[in-house]
Amino acid sequence: MTSVFRCSPKLRSAARIPAARALSTTAHLRATEKPYFPNEPTGPSVSTAIPGPKNTKAATELNEVFDARSLNMLTDYSQSVGNYIADLDGNKLLDVYAQIASIPVGYNNPHLQQVATSPEMVTSLINRPALGNFPSADWANILKTGILKAAPKGLDQVFTAMAGSDANECAYKAAFMYYRQLQRGGPHVEFTEEELQSTMENHLPGSPHLSILSFKSAFHGRLFGSLSTTRSKPIHKLDIPAFDWPQATFPLLKYPLEEHAQENAQEEQRCLQEVERLIQEFHNPVAAVMVEPIQSEGGDNHASPAFFRGLREITKRHNVLFIVDEVQTGVGATGKFWAHDHWNLDSPPDMVTFSKKAQTAGYYYGNPALRPNKPYRQFNTWMGDPSRALIFRGIIDEIERLNLVENTKSTGDYLYAGLAGLATKYPEHFQNLRGKNRGTFIAWDTPKRDQFVAKAKSQGVNIGGSGQNAVRLRPMLVFQKHHADILLERIEQIIKLL
Amino acid sequence: MTSVFRCSPKLRSAARIPAARALSTTAHLRATEKPYFPNEPTGPSVSTAIPGPKNTKAATELNEVFDARSLNMLTDYSQSVGNYIADLDGNKLLDVYAQIASIPVGYNNPHLQQVATSPEMVTSLINRPALGNFPSADWANILKTGILKAAPKGLDQVFTAMAGSDANECAYKAAFMYYRQLQRGGPHVEFTEEELQSTMENHLPGSPHLSILSFKSAFHGRLFGSLSTTRSKPIHKLDIPAFDWPQATFPLLKYPLEEHAQENAQEEQRCLQEVERLIQEFHNPVAAVMVEPIQSEGGDNHASPAFFRGLREITKRHNVLFIVDEVQTGVGATGKFWAHDHWNLDSPPDMVTFSKKAQTAGYYYGNPALRPNKPYRQFNTWMGDPSRALIFRGIIDEIERLNLVENTKSTGDYLYAGLAGLATKYPEHFQNLRGKNRGTFIAWDTPKRDQFVAKAKSQGVNIGGSGQNAVRLRPMLVFQKHHADILLERIEQIIKLL
Known part of the structure; x- marks a missing residue:
C-alpha cells in the first residue's frame, strides 16, 4: 500500500491535477470497474489550504445570521459529482462522510435530477x-x-x-x-x-x-x-x-x-x-x-x-x-x-x-x-x-437499477481487507477495526482521531469521526473499489502526517 | 345576505355548473376586484356526495398502509387552483382551511411553480x-x-x-x-x-x-x-x-x-x-x-x-x-x-x-x-x-408583489363585517365572533360546530374547527372580497341546513 502522493500541501497545490491523475491511474491499475459516474473526478484535487480564502470569507458572512461554528465547509454543490464534494475554493474531496451518512446515490445523481424536475x-x-x-x-x-x-x-x-x-x-x-x-x-x-x-x-x-x-x-x-x-x-x-x-x-x-x-x-x-x-x-x-x-x-x-x-x-x-x-x-x-x-x-x-x-x-x-x-x-x-x-x-x-446494496457489500469487503492490511502495518493507528461483513460501515479507533479527521481534508478526503476515538467511514452506496483504493492510499498518507 | 344556492345536494348535483355560475355572478355584483388567479373557478362545484365514490375507494386502499382515519379528502392537486381545492371525484371547494392554515399563496401558484423548477x-x-x-x-x-x-x-x-x-x-x-x-x-x-x-x-x-x-x-x-x-x-x-x-x-x-x-x-x-x-x-x-x-x-x-x-x-x-x-x-x-x-x-x-x-x-x-x-x-x-x-x-x-398582507387586512375587514351581519341575523349560530382587525383570522362559536363543519363540504366549502365549539377561518392570503361573498352566502346556507 504505497502512495504516489507525497508532496506537501503547498507543493501539491501547485501540481494538483497531475498528482490527482497519477494517483487515479495507480488506483485503476488495481481496481477496474465501470464507474457509476463517468463525469466524476478521477481523484481528489486540493489547491488551497482548507478552509480556503473564499470559504473563510463566506463563513464569516454566514455566521452573522446563522450559527456557523459547526461549519465543516461551505459547499459548491453545482461542482460536486458522485462521491466528490466541492468546496467554495474549488477543492474536490472524496466524500466518505456524505452529509453525516445521508447521501446514498451520489451528488448530482442524474436519475434524481429527473425526479426533481418531474x-x-x-x-x-x-x-x-x-x-x-x-x-x-x-x-x-x-x-x-x-x-x-x-x-x-x-x-x-x-x-x-x-x-x-x-x-x-x-x-x-x-x-x-x-x-x-x-x-x-x-x-x-x-x-x-x-x-x-x-x-x-x-x-x-x-x-x-x-x-x-x-x-x-x-x-x-x-x-x-x-x-x-x-x-x-x-x-x-x-x-x-x-x-x-x-x-x-x-x-x-x-x-x-x-x-x-x-x-x-x-x-x-x-x-x-x-x-x-x-x-x-x-x-x-x-x-x-x-x-x-x-x-x-x-x-x-x-x-x-x-x-x-x-x-x-x-x-x-x-x-x-x-x-x-x-x-x-x-x-x-x-x-x-x-x-x-x-x-x-x-x-x-x-x-x-x-x-x-x-x-x-x-x-x-x-x-x-x-x-x-x-x-x-x-x-x-x-x-x-x-x-x-x-x-x-x-x-x-x-x-x-445499479444493484447498489451488492456493490456496497463487495466494495465494503474489499475496503475492509485493505484497512486490515493497514492495521497490520500501522497497529498504533488502527485499533479495534470493525465492520467486517457490514458493507462500508467500517470504523476503527485511533489515539489521534481529531488530528486524523482534521488532516484528512488536506489529503483530499472528507471523513468523519464517531464517539471519542473512532474514525467512521460512511461512503455513499455508489462508492466503488477504485474509490476504495484512493481512500486507502490517502489514509496511509494521513497517518504518515500525524 | 341571501343565497341563490338553495337546492338539495341531490338536485345540486344535477345542476352544479349553472348553480355555481349563478352564485358567482351574484358575488361579482357585490365585490369586484382583479382576481389573483384568472384561471380560478368562479365558484365551488359539487357533483357527488362528499366523500364521493372514487374518494371512498381510494381511501380504503390508502388505509391498508397508512392510517387514513383522519382523512378529510383525497385531493387532486393538479385540479386545485388558487383558493379552490379539488377532490378525487372532481368536486371543487372554496378552501378556507388551506391545509390546516398552511397554504399562503394559492394552489398551483405560478411564481412558486417557477421556484420549484429552478x-x-x-x-x-x-x-x-x-x-x-x-x-x-x-x-x-x-x-x-x-x-x-x-x-x-x-x-x-x-x-x-x-x-x-x-x-x-x-x-x-x-x-x-x-x-x-x-x-x-x-x-x-x-x-x-x-x-x-x-x-x-x-x-x-x-x-x-x-x-x-x-x-x-x-x-x-x-x-x-x-x-x-x-x-x-x-x-x-x-x-x-x-x-x-x-x-x-x-x-x-x-x-x-x-x-x-x-x-x-x-x-x-x-x-x-x-x-x-x-x-x-x-x-x-x-x-x-x-x-x-x-x-x-x-x-x-x-x-x-x-x-x-x-x-x-x-x-x-x-x-x-x-x-x-x-x-x-x-x-x-x-x-x-x-x-x-x-x-x-x-x-x-x-x-x-x-x-x-x-x-x-x-x-x-x-x-x-x-x-x-x-x-x-x-x-x-x-x-x-x-x-x-x-x-x-x-x-x-x-x-x-401582490401586497397580500394588505389584501388580507382589507378582505378580513370586509369578511368580518359580513359575518357580523350574519351574527345579528342568526345569533344562535354565531357566538363570540372574534378576529376583528386581525385580517382573515376570524372565528366564532356555534353549538352545532361539528355538524356545521361536516355539512360545509356539501355546500362547496372546506372549513375547519378549533377548540370545542369554534369554526375557524384560515383562508389563504390570496383570498379576496369576491371569495368572501361566496363564503358568506355558503355559511348562511349551511346554517339553514342545521
Missing part, C-alpha cells in the same frame, strides 16, 4: 399537503412504489415523519399508547374522566410515568423525548430537561472478534441480563426497547446477531415493544438494505425507524394494533413531506 | 446538505433574501428546523441552555464534572428540572417537549409521558369586546398575575414563557395587545425568556406579517417560531447570547430543508 415533484413542492387530512390522490401509490417497496420484512405499514428525531419520537408515542391500551384491556376501553383531566395537567394517570429503555452510547436524536434516550456525549444533553428513563449497557466487544469469541459472548449475555432486569425492575415501566443495529454517533459499537435475537426474545417475553433505529444504518450501507436483516430474527421488530439516506423519515410497523385506538392521536400538520418521499422513491429505483 | 431547487432536492456542517455556498444569501427578509423587527438571526414542533423544541432548548448559562455566571464558565456525568443518566444537575410556562388551551406541537406545553385537548396528550411544567390561564375574553372592556381587562390582569406567581413559585424554575398571539388549535382565543405587553414586561423583569409561537398566526394571516406586530412591544420577543405558511420552520432570535456557548449544542443532521427555504422565499416575493 411534474409530481413540482406539485408536491408548491401544494404541500397536510398528509393526514388531505393527501394527494396518488399518495398510496407513492408509498407503495417507494417507501413501502423498501419496507423491512414483516412491516407493511408506515407513519411518515420529517427527520430521524421526530420519527423516533412518534414511534415512542405509538409504544406508549400501545402499552397503556394493553393495560386498559384493549382498544375499546374508554379513557377515564380522571385520565382526561389529569393529562391536561401533565399528571398521572393521563400522562403516565412510562419509559423507553435505550443503551449507553446510543444516539436517537436531540428533541426532548429522543434526547432522553440519547446517551452519546454530554454536549448533546447538557442543560436540557430529560425523562427519568433507563439505560442498559451496550456490549463492549473486543477485537479481533475471532480471538475473543467467548469473552464477547459473555459480555453480550451480561448486557442482555441487564436489559431484562431493568424491564422487570425499573421504577418507570418500560414500554419499549430502542436500539441501533450499530451504535453510530456513539462510536461505531457493534454487537452480534445473537445479541439482537436475545433482545427480540426478551422484549417478546415481557410484552415490551422492540424498536430498531435504522436512521443511520438503513438503506444499504451495511451491505443489506436494513442492517437488522443481518440478524435472522424469528419475528420482525415491532417498529423500524428510518431517515438520513432515505432523505425522508418515519417508522415502519406491521401490527395494526400499533395504530392508536382513535384517529388524531398520532397526527401532526405535515406528517412528512411528499417531495422527500418522491426522492426516496428515486433512490430506491437507483439502488435497484 | 436550478437552485433541483440541486437542493438532490444534494440535501447537513446545514450545520456543509451548507451550500449560497445558504447565507438564501436566508438573507428569504427567511430573514421576513424576520420580525429586532430579530436578525435564525435557527432553521423542519416543522413547528421541532422549531418550538429547539427554541426551548436554547432557552434552557441560556438559563443555565446565566446561573453558571456566563458562557465562559465550564461544566462541572458532576454535570457532565449526571446528564448521561438524565439526572440533576446536568439534566436540570427546569420548565417552560405555557397557557391553558395552548397548542405548541406534539413531540415530547412541545406536547408538554400543549394543553389543547386530552386526545393530543393521553398516554404520553410529559414534563412537570406549569400552565397559566389564558384570558377568556367576553364578546363583543366593546361591551366588556373593563371585565376583560380585569381578566387579563388576573392571568398576568398568575403568570408572575408561577414564575416566582413553580417548583421547576421557569426558563421561558411560550405563548401564541391567538390560541389557534385551542379555540381561537384572543387577548389584547396590553396583555402581551404585560407578558413581555413580566418576563423581562424576572429574566425569563419570552417566546412567541407564530406557527399558525405568522406570515400575514392576521393582516400584519407577524401577529405580534399588532402589540407595539417596547422590546421584541426573545424568540419567534414559525412554520405552516412559511412552508419551512425555525426560530428567529436577536440576542447573540441565545447561541449556546459551544458549537454542536444546538445541532442536528439536516437542520431544516433548503428546498422548503426556497419555497418560503418565493412566498415572500409573492406576498410583496
Whole structure:
C-alpha cells in the first residue's frame, strides 16, 4: 500500500491535477470497474489550504445570521459529482462522510435530477399537503412504489415523519399508547374522566410515568423525548430537561472478534441480563426497547446477531415493544438494505425507524394494533413531506437499477481487507477495526482521531469521526473499489502526517 | 345576505355548473376586484356526495398502509387552483382551511411553480446538505433574501428546523441552555464534572428540572417537549409521558369586546398575575414563557395587545425568556406579517417560531447570547430543508408583489363585517365572533360546530374547527372580497341546513 502522493500541501497545490491523475491511474491499475459516474473526478484535487480564502470569507458572512461554528465547509454543490464534494475554493474531496451518512446515490445523481424536475415533484413542492387530512390522490401509490417497496420484512405499514428525531419520537408515542391500551384491556376501553383531566395537567394517570429503555452510547436524536434516550456525549444533553428513563449497557466487544469469541459472548449475555432486569425492575415501566443495529454517533459499537435475537426474545417475553433505529444504518450501507436483516430474527421488530439516506423519515410497523385506538392521536400538520418521499422513491429505483446494496457489500469487503492490511502495518493507528461483513460501515479507533479527521481534508478526503476515538467511514452506496483504493492510499498518507 | 344556492345536494348535483355560475355572478355584483388567479373557478362545484365514490375507494386502499382515519379528502392537486381545492371525484371547494392554515399563496401558484423548477431547487432536492456542517455556498444569501427578509423587527438571526414542533423544541432548548448559562455566571464558565456525568443518566444537575410556562388551551406541537406545553385537548396528550411544567390561564375574553372592556381587562390582569406567581413559585424554575398571539388549535382565543405587553414586561423583569409561537398566526394571516406586530412591544420577543405558511420552520432570535456557548449544542443532521427555504422565499416575493398582507387586512375587514351581519341575523349560530382587525383570522362559536363543519363540504366549502365549539377561518392570503361573498352566502346556507 504505497502512495504516489507525497508532496506537501503547498507543493501539491501547485501540481494538483497531475498528482490527482497519477494517483487515479495507480488506483485503476488495481481496481477496474465501470464507474457509476463517468463525469466524476478521477481523484481528489486540493489547491488551497482548507478552509480556503473564499470559504473563510463566506463563513464569516454566514455566521452573522446563522450559527456557523459547526461549519465543516461551505459547499459548491453545482461542482460536486458522485462521491466528490466541492468546496467554495474549488477543492474536490472524496466524500466518505456524505452529509453525516445521508447521501446514498451520489451528488448530482442524474436519475434524481429527473425526479426533481418531474411534474409530481413540482406539485408536491408548491401544494404541500397536510398528509393526514388531505393527501394527494396518488399518495398510496407513492408509498407503495417507494417507501413501502423498501419496507423491512414483516412491516407493511408506515407513519411518515420529517427527520430521524421526530420519527423516533412518534414511534415512542405509538409504544406508549400501545402499552397503556394493553393495560386498559384493549382498544375499546374508554379513557377515564380522571385520565382526561389529569393529562391536561401533565399528571398521572393521563400522562403516565412510562419509559423507553435505550443503551449507553446510543444516539436517537436531540428533541426532548429522543434526547432522553440519547446517551452519546454530554454536549448533546447538557442543560436540557430529560425523562427519568433507563439505560442498559451496550456490549463492549473486543477485537479481533475471532480471538475473543467467548469473552464477547459473555459480555453480550451480561448486557442482555441487564436489559431484562431493568424491564422487570425499573421504577418507570418500560414500554419499549430502542436500539441501533450499530451504535453510530456513539462510536461505531457493534454487537452480534445473537445479541439482537436475545433482545427480540426478551422484549417478546415481557410484552415490551422492540424498536430498531435504522436512521443511520438503513438503506444499504451495511451491505443489506436494513442492517437488522443481518440478524435472522424469528419475528420482525415491532417498529423500524428510518431517515438520513432515505432523505425522508418515519417508522415502519406491521401490527395494526400499533395504530392508536382513535384517529388524531398520532397526527401532526405535515406528517412528512411528499417531495422527500418522491426522492426516496428515486433512490430506491437507483439502488435497484445499479444493484447498489451488492456493490456496497463487495466494495465494503474489499475496503475492509485493505484497512486490515493497514492495521497490520500501522497497529498504533488502527485499533479495534470493525465492520467486517457490514458493507462500508467500517470504523476503527485511533489515539489521534481529531488530528486524523482534521488532516484528512488536506489529503483530499472528507471523513468523519464517531464517539471519542473512532474514525467512521460512511461512503455513499455508489462508492466503488477504485474509490476504495484512493481512500486507502490517502489514509496511509494521513497517518504518515500525524 | 341571501343565497341563490338553495337546492338539495341531490338536485345540486344535477345542476352544479349553472348553480355555481349563478352564485358567482351574484358575488361579482357585490365585490369586484382583479382576481389573483384568472384561471380560478368562479365558484365551488359539487357533483357527488362528499366523500364521493372514487374518494371512498381510494381511501380504503390508502388505509391498508397508512392510517387514513383522519382523512378529510383525497385531493387532486393538479385540479386545485388558487383558493379552490379539488377532490378525487372532481368536486371543487372554496378552501378556507388551506391545509390546516398552511397554504399562503394559492394552489398551483405560478411564481412558486417557477421556484420549484429552478436550478437552485433541483440541486437542493438532490444534494440535501447537513446545514450545520456543509451548507451550500449560497445558504447565507438564501436566508438573507428569504427567511430573514421576513424576520420580525429586532430579530436578525435564525435557527432553521423542519416543522413547528421541532422549531418550538429547539427554541426551548436554547432557552434552557441560556438559563443555565446565566446561573453558571456566563458562557465562559465550564461544566462541572458532576454535570457532565449526571446528564448521561438524565439526572440533576446536568439534566436540570427546569420548565417552560405555557397557557391553558395552548397548542405548541406534539413531540415530547412541545406536547408538554400543549394543553389543547386530552386526545393530543393521553398516554404520553410529559414534563412537570406549569400552565397559566389564558384570558377568556367576553364578546363583543366593546361591551366588556373593563371585565376583560380585569381578566387579563388576573392571568398576568398568575403568570408572575408561577414564575416566582413553580417548583421547576421557569426558563421561558411560550405563548401564541391567538390560541389557534385551542379555540381561537384572543387577548389584547396590553396583555402581551404585560407578558413581555413580566418576563423581562424576572429574566425569563419570552417566546412567541407564530406557527399558525405568522406570515400575514392576521393582516400584519407577524401577529405580534399588532402589540407595539417596547422590546421584541426573545424568540419567534414559525412554520405552516412559511412552508419551512425555525426560530428567529436577536440576542447573540441565545447561541449556546459551544458549537454542536444546538445541532442536528439536516437542520431544516433548503428546498422548503426556497419555497418560503418565493412566498415572500409573492406576498410583496401582490401586497397580500394588505389584501388580507382589507378582505378580513370586509369578511368580518359580513359575518357580523350574519351574527345579528342568526345569533344562535354565531357566538363570540372574534378576529376583528386581525385580517382573515376570524372565528366564532356555534353549538352545532361539528355538524356545521361536516355539512360545509356539501355546500362547496372546506372549513375547519378549533377548540370545542369554534369554526375557524384560515383562508389563504390570496383570498379576496369576491371569495368572501361566496363564503358568506355558503355559511348562511349551511346554517339553514342545521
